Amino acid sequence: MKSPLNVICRLRNSTSFTQALGSSHNTSLKKDIRRGMGLWMSVTTALLWVGGASVAPLRADPEAGWGEWQRQTPQTETSFGSGFFNQDLRRFAAFEQACQTALGETAPSIDYWFRLSTLVSQLGTGLVEYGCRDATGAFVRTTTMTAIATQIEPVECLQVNSPISSGLNVRAWPGEAEQIVGGVANGTHLDPGGFPATITEVDGRNWVAIVSPLTGWVSNGQPGSEGNLSLCSIDGSAPRSPG
Incomplete structure (x- = not known):
């Protein structure tokens, strides 16, 4: 499974992405915006966490505001980027560890899936939820973090x-x-x-x-x-x- 850490390293090397984050807004405003992002992550991920991964309830049914679950492959993950905040990276690392513990397998053999919130296509920014499945197809762990659409330039408007x-x-x-x-x-x-x-x-x-x-x-x-x-x-x- 491709770690969000690789995504953030690649995006940080992008001139357009760096310029977008390096806008001329004042320092206090940037702090307010990032404080709001922390609020977003705390509200939208109101789940039961064990080591950073949700354990219940886990369903794969359609849900308002979310797209369909897709198996994560090098091809399917090209439509979005994630892993922009230290909190996200720590959560993802804990999620991978929780999947390995729950399934008793190593990372390459685990069946990882993801789904995107509809906000990613609407506004360029939304959420991605990752999940790992057992042999029956049931999700045993999930985690959620910020995601952006990668088919467009940084959204400034x-x-x-x-x-x-x-x-x-x-x-x-x-x-x-x-x-x-x-x-x-x-x-x-x-x-x-x-x-x-x-x-x-x-x-x-x-x-x-x-x-x-x-x-x-x-x-x-x-x-x-x-x-x-x-x-x-x-x-x-x-x-x-x-x-």
Whole structure:
């Protein structure tokens, strides 16, 4: 199985990726964005952990907001990148160890699978869930971490495409009850402040952090929905999408 550590090393050597992370936003803002990422990881991975791997419940049924499970191969893993944070790398290493312990096998012989959240194709940033299966096809361990789409350039712009004609509220923090600091109309271009973007699920909705034209959080709707945001259009054409 290919470790996310290899992915992050390769991405760090990419000039465009380095430039994207080295934007001119001030230090305090970057700290706020990364704090939001920590919140995202704590909320979206609310599972029972043993050594960094989920042990129950484990199902392979279709789930809103997620794509289908795929066996991990050099071919299937080219559509996304993961392993951007030390927390992710530690969790993944613990997951691999937990799989080996549970199955009594070495890494090359373990049947690893993954699935991507629909946010990866919608916004360029989402989640990947890895799992290992036993001989019956049942998942014995899973783990979740940040993922990005690799078929596109680093995402520096998201476009508001809400079904509500008035657009979206911008809130001080993610959540329906949080203070409204302004609004953005449909068609407005938003700066997510970095790639991967900072996204967290609160009140049954995915919230995306932005730094321009306002600083705050906007709702992308419920997991599995068409969403309120998309990748920005190019030269007035339809909004682009990975793939």
